[in-house]
Amino acid sequence: MDNFPSCPSILVLLLLFFPLSWADSHDTFIKCLSDQSNQLSSIVYTPTNPSYTKILQFYVRNRRFNRTTTPKPSLIVTPLTETHVSATVVCAKSAGIHLKIRSGGHDYDGISYVSDDPFIILDMFNLRSITIDAKTQTGWVQAGSTLGELYYKLATISKTLGFPAGVCPTVGVGGHLSGGGYGNMLRKYGLSVDHVIDARIVDVNGRIMDRTAMGEDLFWAIRGGGGASFGVVLAYKIRLVPVPEVVSVFRIEKTVAQNATDIVHKWQLVADKIDNDLFIRVLIQPVTINKKRTIRATFISLFLGDSDRLVKLMGNDFPELGLKKEDCMEMTWIESVLYWANFDNGTSIYALLDRNSNVNFLKRKSDYVQNPISKEGLEWI
C-alpha cells in the first residue's frame, strides 16, 4: 500500500492531467481549423474576444441557462460557408472535442449550447440564405434561418404560397425541422418534415452530402429524428403549400362561469374531425377577474378560407363556442402569421426578420392526449 500515492496526491494529479489534456485538445482543434480555413479569426470566438459573450447570449432563449454558473463553451465557431462547417466537424473529431450545434437556440433545455463536458458551439446563425422558386413551388432554406425569415421571404414572392411550420418566428429552421415541426396548418398539411424533399448535411467525417449521397435511411432520420443526432444539417429543400388569398382568424375567451369546461370538452371531440382547413388551439390559464381567481380557456384559430364559410362550419360542428362573424378577422396568410405570433394588427412583415426575442425562465413538457379528458378531469386540472 505504501507504493500508492495518498488521496490528496491523486487529486493533484487529476487536476493537473485534465486541464492539460483539455488544453491540448483545444490547441489541436485551433491548429487544425487554421490549417483548413484562413478566415479563422473571423469565425472563431474565444472567451477573451469582446464579442464572445454577446454571441453566446444572443441565442440563449431560456434564462434558466443564462446564469454565471451555466457551463460555457471554450470556443464558438460561426461558419460562413459549408466548408467551414465541414472543417469544424473534422477538427472537433480529431481533437476529441464535444461539439454542440446551435441554429435558433430554442431548445427547451438548452441542449444546443450547454454541456457538463468541456465543449464548443458550432453556431449556424450566419448560414441563413433562403432561395424560393415560385415556379416549382420549392425552396432551399439554410439551417441558420429562422421561421420568421422563411415566412417573410415567402410573403415577398407570393400571397398564395405558405409553409406549414411553427408559430414562433425566432425558432431556428435547423432544430425545428430536425425535430418534425408543427404549426397551425398541421391538420391540412401535416408536419414541416412532410414537406422536406432534399437536404444537405455534414456527416461525422466532414463529408457534405445531399439526399442522393446520404441515402434514404439517413434522409428519413434527419426529418424528425432529433437535432444533432445524425450530422449537421446545412440546409433543407422544402415544398411549399398553397394558401388562399384570404384566411380568417379568431380568438375567443371563455371562463369557467361561461361554460369553459363543457366547451373545452366538446372541442376535444371536434378538433380532429372538423374540416381540415380549420385549426383551433386552446390555451387554458388561471386568471384573476374582478379579484376572483378562475380558469380561462382561450380558443385561437386559423381557417384557410373566408369568414362566411368559417361561421357556417362552426355553427354546424361546434355551435357551443358561439362563433359570430364579428368575432372573425379576414386577412392574408402572412398577416395571420403575425397575428399568431402576437404582433398587433397592422404590424409590418419586417417584424418577422427581428431575431430578438423575449427571453423567459422556461420549463416546458409536451404530451399527446390519446383519449379526450373527461369533464371531471378538466375540472380537476
Ligand SMILES: Cc1cc2nc3c(=O)[nH]c(=O)nc-3n(C[C@H](O)[C@H](O)[C@H](O)COP(=O)(O)OP(=O)(O)OC[C@H]3O[C@@H](n4cnc5c(N)ncnc54)[C@H](O)[C@@H]3O)c2cc1C
Ligand atoms: C418560444 C418557443 C416556441 C416554439 N414554438 C414551436 C412551434 O410552434 N412548433 C414546434 O413544432 N416547435 C416549437 N418550439 C420548439 C422548437 O421547434 C424546438 O425546440 C426546435 O428544436 C428549436 O430549433 P432551434 O434551431 O431554434 O433550436 P436549437 O436550440 O438551436 O437546436 C435544437 C436542437 O437541434 C439541434 N440542431 C440545431 N441546429 C442543427 C443543425 N443545423 N443540424 C443538426 N442539429 C441541429 C441542436 O443541437 C439541438 O439538439 C418552440 C420553442 C420555443 C422555445
